[in-house]
Structures are given as structure tokens and as C-alpha cells.
Amino acid sequence: MAMTKPHYAADKNSVSKDEQGGTWVIKPRGLNIVWGNDERYWKIPEKTDVNKPVELLQVSWLEVTGSVDGLTPGKYKLTFDVKLTADAFGWKDIQVFLMAKVGKKGKYKWARVKLDQGLNTDIVSIPADTQKLKIEVPNDPTDKTLHFGLYEVWSGKWKGGLEIYNAKVTAISEA
Numbered sequence: 001m002a003m004t005k006p007h008y009a010a011d012k013n014s015v016s017k018d019e020q021g022g023t024w025v026i027k028p029r030g031l032n033i034v035w036g037n038d039e040r041y042w043k044i045p046e047k048t049d050v051n052k053p054v055e056l057l058q059v060s061w062l063e064v065t066g067s068v069d070g071l072t073p074g075k076y077k078l079t080f081d082v083k084l085t086a087d088a089f090g091w092k093d094i095q096v097f098l099m100a101k102v103g104k105k106g107k108y109k110w111a112r113v114k115l116d117q118g119l120n121t122d123i124v125s126i127p128a129d130t131q132k133l134k135i136e137v138p139n140d141p142t143d144k145t146l147h148f149g150l151y152e153v154w155s156g157k158w159k160g161g162l163e164i165y166n167a168k169v170t171a172i173s174e175a
Helices: none
Strands: 015-018 023-026 054-056 062-068 074-089 096-102 109-113 124-126 133-137 146-152 160-172
Touching: 023 062, 062 160, 074 096, 074 146, 096 133, 109 133, 146 160
Parallel strands: none
Antiparallel strands: 015 023, 023 160, 054 160, 062 146, 074 124, 074 133, 074 160, 096 109, 096 146
């Protein structure tokens, strides 16, 4: 396979907003994926397969990022809908990080999540509600773009068998 660029760049047409629910849904093709254009490491769904996940075959450097533009002031939560396949490997004793910030110069907020290899064979939303990653868009930011990502770059371990169905940014109200 001849590649010009090893990393997959997000297709902004794969980001949509549900106006009633205040949720932005970022489908797999709407995410930036390090090593995503290399078929040895990732399986990217075709443009017509909008409901299929992106599948991690094997990497030691997991970095999947995205962004949502034009958020209004308020509070939001970030989740990824993921699943470990039956033949997943490399997830034992490591954690993934979800990180998010508002604006290029914003300060990251993060949540650490352990994927239970052998137990997560259903689609799950991470982080769980008890670990919710909350991001606040203040009233006065000049850059209202939310930058976010899913990372595991610190262990150096090879891992595979992760399916990512989407990322979601949802407006929340504090009760």
C-alpha cells in the first residue's frame, strides 16, 4: 500500500449536532487518528459505512483526537463509545486517558479509564457517569473550539482489538 501520509485526518462532514439534545456526535471518520492511514494498524470504515466503528488492529501509540467548533458558554461532557473485541490484547494493567480543553491555549481536563480486557465485549461509554469528564466553556473565550482526545502513549505496550464507534460532546446542566 502506498501512503502519502501515515495519519488519518478528520472529515468534518462526519461531525453532526442534534439540535434538540445539544449533543455533537463525532463518527469515526470525523476523528484524527495517528497511524490511521496505515492498514497494519487501523481499519477505517468506508465513507458509506457511517455506523461502522474504526478498529484498532495494533499500535503502541494510541492517539485519537477531534474537535467541535462554536460551543456556546456552558458545561459539557465528553464520552467515547467503545468496545473491546474478543481477541483484544495489551489492555491488562494499563489505562487510557480522555483529555479535553477549550481553545488552543486552554488547560486540559482529563479522566483516566481502565478498559477491562475480556469483560468489555459490549459497547460501553467511557468514562462512566461516575467519572464524568466535564468541560466548561466560559462566557468570554475568543476560541470556543473544544479539542479532545483518547490517548494511551505512556506504557509503550502494543495493544489491539479496540473498536471506536463515536465520540460525543453533550451539553449538561448541573442539578
